[in-house]
């Protein structure tokens with residue numbers, strides 16, 4: 001077989017694809033219109049097909065998607081980082097144009113009787129700010145925090161932090177693709193308020209659904225109890241600890 005010189009990376013190779021950079025042999029010929037058009041469709045629609053396929057699989061079988069990526073099947077689904085960026089961009093876009101998160105009701109919040117009145121009302125304001133004004137930051141905080149808790153509570157399964165982080169890169173945006181259209185329909189089309197409990201229910205429901213399937217290797221009652229503990233700590237941090245720390249740093253007065 002004749003050696004081919006790759007025009008992309010100068011590597012000498014045999015066969016249809018460069019073994020160093022992956023460029024197709026055909027890429028070494030003069031540019032032809034049909035290739036440019038084929039490339040355009042491949043780059044544009046393969047991404048979309050891959051993305052919608054990944055999203056669909058994340059709804060019906062979320063554990064499989066995350067496990068496949070961690071186990072090295074990296075070409076089958078949209079990679080987790082890209083998926084997360086698309087998810088967060090989607091949320092920012094919808095929220096920027098339609099102020100969708102404002103429909104989340106926030107009349108009565110959580111009250112901690114052992115804390116002062118001023119602290120309680122400041123924490124309440126922070127809770128709302130995190131859900132409505134600082135959604136991107138609060139999403140990133142949750143995406144990074146959850147794998148920390150999973151790491152400690154699912155230690156017997158020996159996942160490292162990066163592997164667990166990739167699961168939250170898939171599962172959190174998947175939730176946004178449920179809640180954002182839902183908030184869009186309720187606010188823009190129906191003009192009704194949604195109670196925060198409905199959002200929390202969708203949120204925790206999906207996390208249970210996805211992580212209980214992801215951690216299948218652990219026996220049922222153990223897996224369920226450990227994940228319930230993860231969600232309990234997680235919610236406590238998000239609803240009480242984080243607003244409390246923020247209130248100590250920046251006390252909010254209404």
Ligand SMILES: [Zn+2]
Pocket residue numbers: 006007008009010011018019020021022023
């Ligand atoms: Zn090459």
